[in-house]
Amino acid sequence: MVNKIESKILNALLDSYEKSKTFTGDNVHEQSFRITTSKLFSKYDDDSEYTLYKEINSTLSLLKAKGFIDYKSDRSGRIKSFSLIKTAMPDIYTFLNRQPKADINNQLIEIWQEYESLNESDYKPLLNYIFEQKIHIKENKKIQYFEGDIQEYKNVLSACKAILINQDEIFIRELSVKIFNNSKRLESLESTIRGLLYKYGEYDEKDTVFEEHNIIKTPTYVMVKGKGILNCGQKIDLSKINGDIGLSTQTLRALISVELNGATVITIENLTNFHKYQSQNELVIYLGGFHNSIKRDFIQLVSKCNPNCVFKHYGDIDAGGFYILEHLKSKTGINFIPFNMDIETLRLNRSNWILLTENDRQRLKKLSEKKTYYSDVIDFMLTNNCKLEQEAEIINE
Numbered sequence: 001m002v003n004k005i006e007s008k009i010l011n012a013l014l015d016s017y018e019k020s021k022t023f024t025g026d027n028v029h030e031q032s033f034r035i036t037t038s039k040l041f042s043k044y045d046d047d048s049e050y051t052l053y054k055e056i057n058s059t060l061s062l063l064k065a066k067g068f069i070d071y072k073s074d075r076s077g078r079i080k081s082f083s084l085i086k087t088a089m090p091d092i093y094t095f096l097n098r099q100p101k102a103d104i105n106n107q108l109i110e111i112w113q114e115y116e117s118l119n120e121s122d123y124k125p126l127l128n129y130i131f132e133q134k135i136h137i138k139e140n141k142k143i144q145y146f147e148g149d150i151q152e153y154k155n156v157l158s159a160c161k162a163i164l165i166n167q168d169e170i171f172i173r174e175l176s177v178k179i180f181n182n183s184k185r186l187e188s189l190e191s192t193i194r195g196l197l198y199k200y201g202e203y204d205e206k207d208t209v210f211e212e213h214n215i216i217k218t219p220t221y222v223m224v225k226g227k228g229i230l231n232c233g234q235k236i237d238l239s240k241i242n243g244d245i246g247l248s249t250q251t252l253r254a255l256i257s258v259e260l261n262g263a264t265v266i267t268i269e270n271l272t273n274f275h276k277y278q279s280q281n282e283l284v285i286y287l288g289g290f291h292n293s294i295k296r297d298f299i300q301l302v303s304k305c306n307p308n309c310v311f312k313h314y315g316d317i318d319a320g321g322f323y324i325l326e327h328l329k330s331k332t333g334i335n336f337i338p339f340n341m342d343i344e345t346l347r348l349n350r351s352n353w354i355l356l357t358e359n360d361r362q363r364l365k366k367l368s369e370k371k372t373y374y375s376d377v378i379d380f381m382l383t384n385n386c387k388l389e390q391e392a393e394i395i396n397e
Helices: 004-018 047-065 086-096 101-113 120-138 150-164 172-180 185-200 206-212 249-254 271-276 293-305 319-332 343-348 358-369 375-384 390-395
Strands: 034-036 069-073 079-084 221-226 229-231 235-237 245-248 257-259 264-268 282-286 311-314
Touching: 004 034, 004 047, 004 069, 004 079, 004 086, 047 069, 047 079, 079 086, 101 120, 101 150, 120 150, 120 185, 150 172, 150 185, 172 185, 185 206, 221 293, 245 249, 249 293, 257 293, 264 293, 271 282, 271 390, 282 293, 293 319, 311 319, 319 358, 343 375, 358 375
Parallel strands: 264 282, 264 311
Antiparallel strands: 034 079, 069 079, 221 245, 221 282, 229 235, 229 257
């Protein structure tokens, strides 16, 4: 059985080799792999750690006798450095029970080949990810979202594929049974999958990736109030209701029409602002921080029934708020106008500004490149290092 010191020495040498140009075949010169003993074992030169010093030397001697490494000791017996015997690498991998990186890379390439025939329109985030990882292999970089377990990695990609084409609202554990025949497996991979799809796709926020594909943990309700007559077999006049109502998925699917009679539409990102907002001849819709196909279908039905209607969006004045706005526009085909997401609102609420994070700045710069008609707001935020949450506007009313 391999002990800790043996494992540390041999794995360090193999890591050095697998990160090298020799491994990728790009090195035209003979390359050796040598490690300084005191760099790998920081207390090796500490005279008070004589027992450890002897143990390291003894281990190095055994590994040399096995033909795995080579070194030269000085007169005192100190081993300044040791080097890898490259011809012994197959035996070293076997000794460590470690799979060669080249074999792992070949397995990954075979896995990715199974996804090559997927159409880009449905699977773009997954295909974007695989394309970039192929480049990573060529450049000998770390494969993202792969931690060494091939089966788990296959599960992650399989789940991504299923999530991307999901249309109907489904509970996460129900989908997990469909994919893995295990109700809890998908939840155990959830963080990795959210991260992968968010990075390589176009989503409002990482936390709402599943929900945007109609994968939920609790039932979806669209909350509405204000003006509008909903026809779902029987008519519901929102103007006669004191407060808001929640429309279930079943009710939304039964909707035949929505009559606004000249009212406008405003979608609101945050629940507190939705409750506090006083409708001014408007149909007010709470998005809940994200919009999945169920909510988008409802919004598109409203637009279809009221073709001349003005649509507004009221969200946080931050990267997330503007991404939600842009996502709404692109997914529904409706030209939403930002409401209270301007420089004047920022100035009026200066005392509640929040400093931008580095991630905020990067996302805002990407938005700025799109040259939207609110580019002046983005530039103001970047210049003044600020963002604003919707709730702050309530405090200052």
